[in-house]
Amino acid sequence: MSESTWQLLLDSLWPLIHGAITGTIPLALASFAIGLVLALGLALMRLSKRRWLSSIAQVYISIVRGTPLLVQLFVIFYGLPSLGIVIDPWPSAIVAFSINVGGYAAEVIRAAILSVPKGQWEAAYMIGMSHRRALTRIILPQAARVSVPPLSNTFISLVKDTSLASLILVTELFREAQQVAAFSQQFMALYLEAALLYWVICLVLSSGQGVLEKRLDRYVAH
Amino acid sequence: MSESTWQLLLDSLWPLIHGAITGTIPLALASFAIGLVLALGLALMRLSKRRWLSSIAQVYISIVRGTPLLVQLFVIFYGLPSLGIVIDPWPSAIVAFSINVGGYAAEVIRAAILSVPKGQWEAAYMIGMSHRRALTRIILPQAARVSVPPLSNTFISLVKDTSLASLILVTELFREAQQVAAFSQQFMALYLEAALLYWVICLVLSSGQGVLEKRLDRYVAH
Amino acid sequence: MSPTDQKLLTVRGLQKSFGDNQVLKSIDLTVARGEVLALIGPSGSGKTTVLRCLNGLEIADGGTIEIIGADDATHAPVTIDFAAAHGSRAGVPKKTLGTLRDRSAMVFQHYNLFPHKTVLENVMEGPVVVQRRPRAEVETEALALLERVGLGEKRDSYPFELSGGQQQRVGIVRALALRPTLLLFDEPTSALDPELVGDVLRLIKELAAEGWTMVIVTHELEFAREVATEVAFVDGGTIVEHGDPKEMLRNPQHERTRQFLHRLLFPF
Amino acid sequence: MSPTDQKLLTVRGLQKSFGDNQVLKSIDLTVARGEVLALIGPSGSGKTTVLRCLNGLEIADGGTIEIIGADDATHAPVTIDFAAAHGSRAGVPKKTLGTLRDRSAMVFQHYNLFPHKTVLENVMEGPVVVQRRPRAEVETEALALLERVGLGEKRDSYPFELSGGQQQRVGIVRALALRPTLLLFDEPTSALDPELVGDVLRLIKELAAEGWTMVIVTHELEFAREVATEVAFVDGGTIVEHGDPKEMLRNPQHERTRQFLHRLLFPF
Amino acid sequence: SASAGDSGSDGAAAGTDESLSSVLESGTLTIGTEGTYRPFSYHADGSGELTGYDVEVARAVADQLGVEAEFEETQWDAIFAGLEAGRFDTIANQVSITPERVEAYTFSTPYTYSTGVIVVPEDNTSIASFADLAGKTTAQSLTSNWYTLATESGATVQSVEGWAQSVALVEQGRVDATVNDKLTYLDYKKQTGAAGLKIAAETEERSESAFAFAPEGTALAEAVSDALATLSEDGTLAAISDTYFGADVSQ
Ligand SMILES: Nc1ncnc2c1ncn2[C@@H]1O[C@H](COP(=O)(O)OP(=O)(O)OP(=O)(O)O)[C@@H](O)[C@H]1O
Ligand SMILES: Nc1ncnc2c1ncn2[C@@H]1O[C@H](COP(=O)(O)OP(=O)(O)OP(=O)(O)O)[C@@H](O)[C@H]1O
Ligand SMILES: [Mg+2]
Numbered sequence A, B: 001m002s003e004s005t006w007q008l009l010l011d012s013l014w015p016l017i018h019g020a021i022t023g024t025i026p027l028a029l030a031s032f033a034i035g036l037v038l039a040l041g042l043a044l045m046r047l048s049k050r051r052w053l054s055s056i057a058q059v060y061i062s063i064v065r066g067t068p069l070l071v072q073l074f075v076i077f078y079g080l081p082s083l084g085i086v087i088d089p090w091p092s093a094i095v096a097f098s099i100n101v102g103g104y105a106a107e108v109i110r111a112a113i114l115s116v117p118k119g120q121w122e123a124a125y126m127i128g129m130s131h132r133r134a135l136t137r138i139i140l141p142q143a144a145r146v147s148v149p150p151l152s153n154t155f156i157s158l159v160k161d162t163s164l165a166s167l168i169l170v171t172e173l174f175r176e177a178q179q180v181a182a183f184s185q186q187f188m189a190l191y192l193e194a195a196l197l198y199w200v201i202c203l204v205l206s207s208g209q210g211v212l213e214k215r216l217d218r219y220v221a222h
Numbered sequence C, D: 001m002s003p004t005d006q007k008l009l010t011v012r013g014l015q016k017s018f019g020d021n022q023v024l025k026s027i028d029l030t031v032a033r034g035e036v037l038a039l040i041g042p043s044g045s046g047k048t049t050v051l052r053c054l055n056g057l058e059i060a061d062g063g064t065i066e067i068i069g070a071d072d073a074t075h076a077p078v079t080i081d082f083a084a085a086h087g088s089r090a091g092v093p094k095k096t097l098g099t100l101r102d103r104s105a106m107v108f109q110h111y112n113l114f115p116h117k118t119v120l121e122n123v124m125e126g127p128v129v130v131q132r133r134p135r136a137e138v139e140t141e142a143l144a145l146l147e148r149v150g151l152g153e154k155r156d157s158y159p160f161e162l163s164g165g166q167q168q169r170v171g172i173v174r175a176l177a178l179r180p181t182l183l184l185f186d187e188p189t190s191a192l193d194p195e196l197v198g199d200v201l202r203l204i205k206e207l208a209a210e211g212w213t214m215v216i217v218t219h220e221l222e223f224a225r226e227v228a229t230e231v232a233f234v235d236g237g238t239i240v241e242h243g244d245p246k247e248m249l250r251n252p253q254h255e256r257t258r259q260f261l262h263r264l265l266f267p268f
Numbered sequence E: 001s002a003s004a005g006d007s008g009s010d011g012a013a014a015g016t017d018e019s020l021s022s023v024l025e026s027g028t029l030t031i032g033t034e035g036t037y038r039p040f041s042y043h044a045d046g047s048g049e050l051t052g053y054d055v056e057v058a059r060a061v062a063d064q065l066g067v068e069a070e071f072e073e074t075q076w077d078a079i080f081a082g083l084e085a086g087r088f089d090t091i092a093n094q095v096s097i098t099p100e101r102v103e104a105y106t107f108s109t110p111y112t113y114s115t116g117v118i119v120v121p122e123d124n125t126s127i128a129s130f131a132d133l134a135g136k137t138t139a140q141s142l143t144s145n146w147y148t149l150a151t152e153s154g155a156t157v158q159s160v161e162g163w164a165q166s167v168a169l170v171e172q173g174r175v176d177a178t179v180n181d182k183l184t185y186l187d188y189k190k191q192t193g194a195a196g197l198k199i200a201a202e203t204e205e206r207s208e209s210a211f212a213f214a215p216e217g218t219a220l221a222e223a224v225s226d227a228l229a230t231l232s233e234d235g236t237l238a239a240i241s242d243t244y245f246g247a248d249v250s251q
């Protein structure tokens, strides 16, 4: 690569990092937090004995997982206004990503709940707990440990997917890269730089996962 | 929706389906097949006792999973030519998606291999098998069953991700939808129609997964 | 036979099916205060299912369970009529089911300790969180119980740090801390290393000597002979034969009982 | 003591550590043709590790294993000197390790049948795929063995369709079909329902009577007394005491052996 | 231009058209633009202020109207969808006036006059006119008027995200040519040297670019046209144009 390209990459580093800090990361964090709450509800619906509740959750999950995120973003941002619902870019992105995370994480949480041995439910009932209390005090804490690795995968996917938010006017890492690319006409170099930053973010997140797992392993190692 | 919109959706149904049949589906199938072979190799490298082999695989997987697929596509299609390697759209797409599937499926296969009880390795060694033979005749067949659900998730993601191939000149479902949308200015309707088609494809694939699981369950149910 | 009202536990005509599989055809049994009933029988005969019905973990399809409280003045007998409930959890009044659970406590074959809680937390969870007794009082009692089974030092350990025998002793303490009227044991030693079996059996024997009322599913015939006040042989969903342990184990009346005992006593 | 060259198996000074944990300090034992050696000892004392070393599943850090073939004319003794191998698999000649594996066959505590293969395929896998013997011949032999253990009808069943006792009998047949010189059993009945233990123990007893040479890790003292020709008590990584079963189980010489036996025989 | 005189008339009093009044009331004119289309709409130094010819013209127009200019950046593919969804009042992104678009949207008077050019590799001799595009492959942005022009000339069109990708494909020899605004090419050449590229042909007709509005946005369109007329007269447009092109493209 030429020297001027190196200079460009260096000059654009701060704008890209700025995009990550003010766009990518808060967007991912907010969507993940909301998505997780949604996912927990959906997972419990899926596990419910009431068929209709379970079916609703199943259809939701199926649609979210069966359609491209890009399309989901467009429907919310460009489609809802035709029904009179106009949402700003940031809320739109958060809604879309939360809905998406909800669908994916719901299956993770459901599987994690199912992976807790049945004997744990029985011991909880035996000491007199209600279903709800058994769930919150006994089952979910154990399911949490099991779901850390798959959920952190979901989170890492989300971080990368936030690049799609550039399509609905949210300024984040990838959008910054596109802007610099358009100005400098060096889009290859800029995209590689963006990729590198995404990679760094994911590496940091993965090591965070390791720490979290170690913390949780204190309680449930064999 | 107005009547003309319905007519448009009807008229565009065939182009979209055509895009799925000639683009989306063969692209997904080819990439998945190649990606799986790659993934198996990477998974075995990851499990190897030779540190350097394991490290190479780990770095590969980390990069693939830590960077947006969009960027990977661009690097292969627009970036490699600056190194004198010019690949046509279709091969480019297949290479990019295979590399991607390789990274994701490698972790799935690795986990599946690790999930086979250690006693199976020992029984295989006991009857005199070599490591390689134990792997192919005893471990992998059992790992296969375990990896069907996560691998079919990988495949479903791939099907949706093929929509990104439209960015490197491959005509598939989403590209067709964009074209019709561009000329009719009916983005919402067309994107929703595309989403519906993706959903249908994913539903069909999921039911295929169920059939496959049932077949494999013949052997390993408890 | 003594009149029913003197019995702590009375089970009449208990039935339970899983799908087409009628596991319990008609189980009748009574246990008086301070008695130890040992249930023996082949694998799959329904022993665990009986215990689970007694602890409200399973809702029977028919029959009745009556259990009286620890102190007759305050704990009136509670009776569940499963025929009326049609085998559905919704059919049993929640309060009645709650009382059944309160009055019985189970020790599981695989301990089923809560892996994310310390030994002390495992023991205190029920009394504090469910029964809402004062934490300080419960802690004193729990520690005393743990001391008694030789695990006072392990109060802050997690279950995975304990041997199987230690885990099972915690399981027993967890059940005792609930102050139940009736203790249920489901093969409490069959998951243990042979050398660790003794610790648990000795503890159960002590509890029996102290007058706890218990129902124990076990394959340890020696233990049943020595500790139980009554043995019942379960097979085909009914109690085929029951009686005094020493008498019955030596001289079973039914052919099926004879066969079963022979297989266990002379395996080769 | 008879000279080494008459023994089928000779183990001298066997050592094995896992990290800092020296599990086997120095194990010496010999087994003559047709003898049955029972290994007893507390949990974690290294009994399984000994068997695994004998089957080449574990590479010892030091000591030697010598095993002679079924027929002295064609099967020369093979000796592995682990000190020379420095505890690494690479240090042991592949062929020597292969011979060790060929001459011994193991029956596992948890059966470890191949779940994706039928009973017959489980038995034939080793002889056909590894030993490359003619399929038809192997099949005839495998079916005869299955008939013999009462499982001829189950030839096309998958393991999950069998009871534990049936699975373990298939495990034994799988080992026999390899035509080993030495049979190794690692607590073959401790994962079984008590009533199913008998079938497996009877089968092992028959094999002993037929003259098979075996090493059996077991907690069934009655069984050891009746079937074994020698008992060895393993503790702390060495063989503390060994001798005639009837003699040693009645009158152990070492305090540790005494304690262990007492715990097993009088648990409460 | 001719429409300038009409704008002050009673046309706006038709009653239902609130496009202008709502802008004046809110005090902001919301403008959709790519932000990645040099030199019309881009970020200074790649990450600084939004700027460019179209952006500055739009700012000047907003000034004239006495409102704040507020920019919404979006992709070209989504830009009309955004307009229709009411996310912005107008588009300032070199929207060429074409018959199809006139049917679907309302336009102001043009503020850019330019030609289209065919850009080919320097050693290409087979393309010398638009007619020569027949049977050739070009790379274009979907929905752009250049896409239409290339198609109508008989070319097979590969659609890409924008100019950068198009020119990369030409340079790599994967397509034969790309058709785009001459101004875009000249800017590219000024910046990178455009080594190995040349213009093979130029359209005879000049294309006209203008602000696009929703169909019912007539009043606002007319007010913007008035503002453009004023800016043209006082030389503001010419000055802006000079900054970006070194020539006046507004006439
Ligand atoms: N939740 C369930 N669903 C379906 N069948 C069940 C269920 N629980 C138990 N069964 C069946 O009921 C029968 C009796 O089971 P149960 O566990 O009570 O036997 P058991 O006497 O305790 O046997 P073991 O000695 O093996 O513990 C078995 O055939 C079992 O398969
Ligand atoms: N692969 C291994 N890695 C580390 N430690 C091991 C491994 N295998 C066994 N050990 C340790 O070696 C010791 C002996 O284990 P081994 O299984 O031989 O005992 P054992 O006598 O068979 O006990 P048990 O009666 O419980 O089966 C134990 O402390 C065990 O934790
Ligand atoms: Mg049971």
Ligand SMILES: [Mg+2]
Pocket (backbone or CB within 6 Å): D047, D048, D049, D186
């Ligand atoms: Mg062992």
